[in-house]
Amino acid sequence: MKPTDVLVIGAGPAGLAAATAASRNGCRVAVLDDNPAAGGQIWRADITRPHHEDPTRGAAIAAFHTSGAALLPGRRIVDAPSPSTLLAEAGGHFETYRWDRLILATGARERFLPFPGWTLPGVFGAGGLQALVKGGYPVAGKRIVVAGTGPLLLAVAAHLRQYGASIVTIVEQASTLQMLPFAASLLRSPGKLLQGAGYRKTLGMTPYQTGCWPISAQGDETLRSVTLTNGRRTWTVECDLLACGFHLVPNTELAQLLGCTLQSSFVQVNSQQHTSVANIYCAGEPTGIAGVDAAQVQGEIAGLAAADCNPLPARLLARRAREAAFGRRLTHAFRLRPEVLKLASQETIVCRCEDVTFSQLKTRSNWTDAKLHTRCGMGPCQGRICGSATEALFGWQPTSVRAPLFPIPVAAFCDEISSLNAPSAR
Ligand SMILES: Cc1cc2nc3c(=O)[nH]c(=O)nc-3n(C[C@H](O)[C@H](O)[C@H](O)COP(=O)(O)OP(=O)(O)OC[C@H]3O[C@@H](n4cnc5c(N)ncnc54)[C@H](O)[C@@H]3O)c2cc1C
Structure with missing residues (x-):
């Protein structure tokens, strides 16, 4: 280079x-x-x-x-x-x-929190589904539930709507009361307010239910329905896809x-x-x-x-301070309610690379103990998905980071070996 x-x-x-x-x-x-x-x-x-x-x-x-x-x-x-x-x-x-x-x-x-059925085909991360759609994955005519927490839900729902999806509902686990100070503070950020208003306009009459969260997803070979709750009652909605993420x-x-x-x-x-x-x-x-x-x-x-x-420049430092304050309000508004940390049943898979269930993990004392005894976090995602889930569920902190940071194709090693063996390298 x-x-x-x-x-x-x-x-x-x-x-x-x-x-x-x-x-x-x-x-x-x-x-x-x-x-x-x-x-x-x-x-x-x-x-x-x-x-x-x-x-x-x-x-x-x-x-x-x-x-x-x-x-x-x-x-x-x-x-x-x-x-x-x-x-x-x-x-x-x-x-x-x-x-x-x-x-x-x-x-x-994205942060994913396990609940019964979250590994079914048809259940996507919210931002993950958005990325797939940008890459050409068709959603026109599909009935999609968007669930979890954070402003990304609205952005994703509006995006999917623009591609012809039918958004059944958007369910946000944070309560209206919890989000009110954040929403009010947007009056000081006209750009962000306009962005949010743009999403709402695209979504038209699509319901946005606060204080609600998914408790299970049903289906056989693919997703058929999602059961939602507001803590007082539960109901089931039929859908083709679930786009679900719990902030970042x-x-x-x-x-x-x-x-x-x-x-x-x-x-x-x-x-x-x-x-x-x-x-x-x-x-x-x-x-x-x-x-x-x-x-x-x-x-x-x-x-x-x-x-x-x-x-x-002082103007940059001031802008950074304003945006940092916005970030703190965002984190506070969309903090996780305790109920969403208790959705996994004994059989729910938490580490989907290595098929490790909640019951296998709950007796472990920390991340290393879980890795050693269950292989949790040792699959291709290298703990990127189950690591943040177990941190939220059990308070475990990943202990160390080791190279390679991502799985490497064998071809790269073969290429390296053959270049070392090439006559010019000797
Ligand atoms: C899946 C997803 C979808 C999102 N969609 C929206 C949206 O629609 N609207 C919105 O307002 N906000 C969205 N956000 C939030 C948005 O990304 C952030 O608010 C902000 O734009 C982040 O900017 P960044 O430059 O910090 O990170 P990013 O935009 O995430 O850029 C980081 C880049 O670094 C690359 N990278 C990371 N590690 C390595 C590595 N080891 N080697 C090489 N490259 C690496 C990543 O692939 C990525 O391209 C989304 C976030 C996620 C995770």
Whole structure:
């Protein structure tokens, strides 16, 4: 690869803003991302509607491309074999990247909570289904229940509606009372208020039931219905798909592998977005779940700081503080009610890679004990799904992070071995 001053991991809103800022300030910048295109989760390219451009996405990606930073898509960082070196897996072979300054912008993923039937075909993560639809998965005419918690539910429901799905209902586990202060505070953020109003307009008369949650999903080979409750009564609705997620959890594995300190499960950063490790910065959701505006402003600050631009503009610092306050209100409004942590029955699978049930886990004392005795978290997702579930259910903290961070195809090792055996390598 070409020499770089700043290497950015993640081409979502935070990573793009970081790379743009660093590049505009004279650094040679490269951005690596495991997706085939820039955009991250919210701005994931929609192959079915390539001309339907979100103006904020368009502006951010255009600014990135004109900044001179290089995008290296389709590359997943799997290891940090030595200080200042990262190992990426790209299409069945390995690549090594050296960095002087590193910006981690690895985003977040959905939190799943197990309940009877959650592993049935037809039950998706809410954001996961949205991503599939952007990739061409057809939902026109499908009856979909959207459930769980967080503002993502509305965004996903509106998106699915635009693709012709019939949204049976949206069920939000937080109560109206719990969400009221958050909703009222949106009056101070006209942009976010308008976004929410836009979703409501798209959804028309679709019911949005607060203080409700799914307790089971039924079906044989595929989903047929979902049983919902508001704590006082339960009812069952027929549907083809269930899109269900309980807010987001940060992707901190790479930061942990690099030795960055976490604080309350998030990467700890200072006012410059600098982590506890020299020359490593972090921006966006790994530092706190606060939405796209927070990700962008943190990214810009991290990029400027990595480019040694001091002092940082006061308007950016003020914007970051406002967005951080929004994030705190968001977390508080959509905090999990105790009932959703008790949905799993004895037979409910918690670790779906290794088929580990709730009853097998409940006698274990911590994450390591569970891994050793049940193989929980040792399948291909490497604990990304069951880890946050067991943290919510049992309060277990994952103890360590080990490379490779993601499963690696055997082809990459074969490719490596054959390049070592090639005559030029001897
Ligand atoms: C599934 C999902 C769907 C969402 N949909 C919406 C929505 O519709 N509307 C909305 O307002 N908000 C949505 N959000 C929330 C939104 O993503 C955040 O608010 C914000 O935009 C996050 O920006 P970011 O740059 O921090 O992270 P992201 O946008 O998540 O970008 C992080 C990028 O880093 C990449 N990455 C992570 N680890 C590695 C690695 N080891 N190697 C290489 N690449 C890596 C990821 O693949 C990703 O492309 C969604 C979140 C999720 C998880």
